[in-house]
Amino acid sequence: MDTTFQEFDLQDNILKAIKELGFEKPSPIQQQAIPMLLQEDSDIIALAQTGTGKTAAFGLPVLQKLDFSQSATQALILSPTRELCIQTQEEIEKYGKFISGLNTLAVYGGAPISGQIRALKTHPKILVATPGRLIDLLNRGIADLSNVRIVVLDEADEMLNMGFRDDIDFILGNSVNRTCTWLFSATMNPDVRRISKRYMKAPKEIAVARENAGNEHIDHQYYVINAHQRYDALCRLIDFTPDIYGIIFTRTKLDAQDISEKLARRGVSIGALHGDMDQKARTRVMDKFKKGYFQIIVATDVAARGIDVNDITHVINYELPDDPEVYTHRSGRTARAGKSGICISLVTSREIHRIRMVERLSKTKFHKSDLPDGSAVIRKRLNHFFSEMAAAAPSDTFLENTQRAILEKMAENAPELLIQKMLWLQFKDLIKEYDKAKDLNAGYQQSPENRHERGRTVRLFVNLGSKDGLHAEKLVHYIADTTDLDKKLISRVTVRELSSFFNVPTEALSFLEHAFAGVKYNGRRVRIEDADATPGFKGGKGKFADAPNGGGFSRKGSREGYSQQKFSRNKNPKK
Ligand code: AMP
Numbered sequence: 001m002d003t004t005f006q007e008f009d010l011q012d013n014i015l016k017a018i019k020e021l022g023f024e025k026p027s028p029i030q031q032q033a034i035p036m037l038l039q040e041d042s043d044i045i046a047l048a049q050t051g052t053g054k055t056a057a058f059g060l061p062v063l064q065k066l067d068f069s070q071s072a073t074q075a076l077i078l079s080p081t082r083e084l085c086i087q088t089q090e091e092i093e094k095y096g097k098f099i100s101g102l103n104t105l106a107v108y109g110g111a112p113i114s115g116q117i118r119a120l121k122t123h124p125k126i127l128v129a130t131p132g133r134l135i136d137l138l139n140r141g142i143a144d145l146s147n148v149r150i151v152v153l154d155e156a157d158e159m160l161n162m163g164f165r166d167d168i169d170f171i172l173g174n175s176v177n178r179t180c181t182w183l184f185s186a187t188m189n190p191d192v193r194r195i196s197k198r199y200m201k202a203p204k205e206i207a208v209a210r211e212n213a214g215n216e217h218i219d220h221q222y223y224v225i226n227a228h229q230r231y232d233a234l235c236r237l238i239d240f241t242p243d244i245y246g247i248i249f250t251r252t253k254l255d256a257q258d259i260s261e262k263l264a265r266r267g268v269s270i271g272a273l274h275g276d277m278d279q280k281a282r283t284r285v286m287d288k289f290k291k292g293y294f295q296i297i298v299a300t301d302v303a304a305r306g307i308d309v310n311d312i313t314h315v316i317n318y319e320l321p322d323d324p325e326v327y328t329h330r331s332g333r334t335a336r337a338g339k340s341g342i343c344i345s346l347v348t349s350r351e352i353h354r355i356r357m358v359e360r361l362s363k364t365k366f367h368k369s370d371l372p373d374g375s376a377v378i379r380k381r382l383n384h385f386f387s388e389m390a391a392a393a394p395s396d397t398f399l400e401n402t403q404r405a406i407l408e409k410m411a412e413n414a415p416e417l418l419i420q421k422m423l424w425l426q427f428k429d430l431i432k433e434y435d436k437a438k439d440l441n442a443g444y445q446q447s448p449e450n451r452h453e454r455g456r457t458v459r460l461f462v463n464l465g466s467k468d469g470l471h472a473e474k475l476v477h478y479i480a481d482t483t484d485l486d487k488k489l490i491s492r493v494t495v496r497e498l499s500s501f502f503n504v505p506t507e508a509l510s511f512l513e514h515a516f517a518g519v520k521y522n523g524r525r526v527r528i529e530d531a532d533a534t535p536g537f538k539g540g541k542g543k544f545a546d547a548p549n550g551g552g553f554s555r556k557g558s559r560e561g562y563s564q565q566k567f568s569r570n571k572n573p574k575k
Contacts (some may be wrong), residue, residue, distance in 0.1 A: 001334045008034050011064055013098035018060075021094060024478035027053035030060075034205040036532075037061035041179045043200040047207035049186040049328070050155070050308070051336040052564070058152050058182050059092045065150065066125055068101035072147035076175060077128040080170065080305060081354040082279065083286070088154060089128040101125070109133045110279040119140050131159060131167035138174060145175040155194050156185040158305065161174075172199045185323060217340035220366040222355050226347045227484035228511035233371055233440045234318060237344065239430070240266060240372045241256070242384040246314035247307070248298040249330050257317065260298040271298040273307075301326055310337045310557040317345040320354050324361040331364075348484045349442050374437030381430060382423065397466065442486065457491065457503040460512065461531040464521055466496045475500055483515035486520055501531055 004020050015334070026034065029048040031544040036044060038061050048054045058077075066074045077092075079085040089106035090198075105124035107116045109132050116133070127143070137143035140403050151172065153159065159168060172195075181200045184247050185192050197404040209419050225233040225430070240245060248255045260272035271285040271294045282303065290309060299307070301321065312334045321327055325347075334341025337403045345366075348353060372380070409418055414538055424431075462479075464470055472493040480487045485508060493502040504512065509530060516528045 003031050003484075008060075009038060010034075010060060011099075014060055014063055016094060017095050017097045026058075029054055029206070030057045030401055032208070033057040034060055036204065036206070037180075037182065038064060039524060041363075042408040043181045043196075043199070043203040044187075045183045045189060045192075045196055045203045045214070046184070047185060047205070048209075050206055050510050051332050052335075054184050055088055055091045055156070056095060058154070058184060059088075059095050061519050062126060062150055062313040063092065063096045065098060065101075068099060068125060068146075070125075071123045073124055073127045073144060074147055075126045075150040075152070076134075076145060076148045076171075077126065077152040077154055078134070078159065078162070078171065079108075079128060079130055080155050081326040082106075082110055082287070083157065083282075083307065085128050085130050086543075089126075091308075092126060092128070104128065107133050107137060111303070119436045129452050131164040131171060135167055135170055138171075144327075145171070146177060146510065148175045148177065149179050151178050153181070153183045153185075156183050156195065157187045157189060160189075160191040160195075169198075170196060172278045186329070205495050217338070218364075219333040219340070219342045220331065220364050221342060221369045222345040222347055222366050223369055223371055224349055224352065225346050225371070225440060226442050226489065227487050227515075228508040229440050230318065230346055230348075231262070232258070232438075233346055233505075234316065235263070235266065235438075236371050236377065236440055237316070238263065239434075240377050240380050241314065242381060245292070245297055246296050246312055247304060247333055248296060248317060248318055248331075249321070250298060250300060250318045251303065251321070254298055256298045256300050256303075259318065260343065263296070268296060269294050270296045270298065275300060275302055277303075281479050295377045301330070309333075309335060311339065312336070313342045314359070315339055315341065317343070320345055320351060321499075324358040327358045329518075329548045330412075349486070350484060351358070357429075371440045373439060376432055376433035378427070381427060385423070385426065393443045401502070458509050459492070459501055460504050460509065461529050462502070463498070463524075463527045464477055465496045465500050467497050468521065470500065472497055475502070482519060483512060485512065485515070492519070529563075530569050571572045 003022065005015055005026055008026070014509070015524040029046060029052045033044065033046055033054075034057060036042070037058065046054065046057065048057070062075045062077075069398060075402075077088055079088055085106045085108045089104050092104055093102070096104070103122060103124045104126040104173070105116070105119050105122075106118070106128045113133070113136065114311065116137065117140075120127075126147075129137075129143075134143060138145070138359065152167065156168075181190070181198065181203075183196060183203070224239070234248070248259065249258060252277050256274040257276070258273045260270050263270045271288055273282055273285050285294070285297060289297050297304075298308075298318075315330055315334045317327070317330060321330065333341035334343060345355065358364065359366055376482050413421075462475075466476075475493060475495055476487050476490050479485060479490060479502075483505070489504055489508060492504045494500060512528050517524050519526045
């Protein structure tokens with residue numbers, strides 16, 4: 001469709017702002033919503049995800065419909081999170097840049113209320129608010145919704161998911177003079193339906209295809225890895241993608257923090273974004289990311305809500321989310337505003353069925369990719385360096401100042417040798433790491449022709465034995481079930497009465513220790529340790545000869561344990 005913004009009957013001062021922002025043509029949701037919202041005082045339900053241009057779809061009609069000579073709050077936009085709240089207000093300010101008398105305000109929790117109270121006294125015409133903070137301000141008699149004509153529920157499904165149902169009821173019940181209610185939501189569910197039935201008059205429904213404008217430009221890839229090499233696989237992908245500007249999603253706050261710290265130590269410019277950080281720290285990280293100082297942020301789903309950055313090249317699912325809907329939210333962070341992007345998921349072979357589930361439910365097609373080998377990483381980084389070199393523009397002074405010395409060096413060494421030496425200096429650490437790097441694709445080390453890749457193993461002790469009802473095969477199953485470690489990596493299993501021994505690849509040791517932290521077996525804490533490194537374990541005679549109680553596997557344990565958050569796949573770990 002070739003609709004233009006000019007055809008919408010928008011005021012010149014709004015069209016001027018849109019032009020300045022470089023919007024060439026309306027997005028599908030804008031094409032449907034803007035004419036409808038401009039013409040009538042009707043209620044609508046718009047199914048559109050983040051990245052579809054939904055803010056302008058309701059923001060432009062809001063701006064056109066308000067009377068900016070009147071000093072009262074006339075439009076209220078409810079947002080699930082402070083990040084989205086701030087972004088929406090900023091976005092609307094941009095669209096209304098040439099409207100005189102425009103006064104907008106964002107109010108949200110996690111920031112001092114006093115400043116917001118002062119700002120409310122200036123009677124913002126458009127108020128963007130998170131439900132909780134707005135209710136606080138209403139209860140204090142500071143916010144006044146009596147002149148509000150338009151109420152927008154933005155990301156209504158998210159607000160309901162976050163437990164704002166009663167708050168939304170209260171707010172809608174308090175804005176009795178509104179003439180229209182516009183509900184924007186990525187999905188339709190019974191809760192959204194209930195809100196629309198209760199508070200909207202014969203709403204018209206509009207929707208853009210579930211695969212929004214951005215999604216068709218997303219390349220969904222997955223890599224099948226061994227559970228204990230998940231982090232190594234992530235490093236490999238990042239080293240292979242020097243131009244990345246991306247978000248890594250983790251299931252837990254702990255993982256987000258841990259991974260960002262570890263990658264930062266490898267020299268990646270990276271920040272974490274999770275619920276344990278206060279608002280100031282989160283804003284700092286977002287600013288650095290937006291300015292390009294951070295190439296990557298590692299985030300939990302909750303903290304990443306409302307991240308509105310257009311140029312994201314990659315979204316990486318360190319682990320798949322439980323809910324396919326969440327996958328769609330995550331992947332929608334890339335391929336925005338007509339650009340293309342890649343969404344990568346790291347899965348173990350036992351998690352592949354979840355890829356199929358996402359494929360079915362979100363009608364997307366994934367394709368399997370292989371992790372690059374070491375030489376591919378080195379080649380890629382060299383080529384990247386060459387293209388940076390080609391684009392470099394040294395100053396004339398620098399060229400002049402260095403010319404003589406370079407000519408002298410070229411008299412001593414062939415030019416190609418000089419360049420090789422320079423490259424060596426630049427890349428020797430990477431080359432050392434990747435010269436003989438392991439193949440990290442699952443199944444590779446187990447295949448007979450690649451036995452040589454198996455490498456060294458370590459003998460481990462575990463305080464479980466035949467008294468717990470275990471035999472070798474059952475123990476292997478238990479370890480694999482609890483940690484997702486590939487069964488084929490467990491060898492030389494010896495089960496005794498009170499303890500057992502088995503071998504795993506050396507690099508799986510710390511993974512297993514983490515994975516079993518806090519895990520209990522029939523009420524008893526499971527201990528896994530390096531048999532050779534712990535005195536008294538050699539030969540399998542250990543100090544852990546405590547009498548075990550038989551029967552039954554249990555993953556119950558301390559909730560704060562690493563493995564509990566990471567491996568309780570049926571539960572939704574607290575973010
Ligand atoms: P939203 O879905 O509202 O979060 O918008 C996603 C991004 O697309 C925002 O950064 C907008 O500024 C941008 N955008 C919105 N409408 C258009 C348009 N018609 N053309 C190009 N970019 C747009």
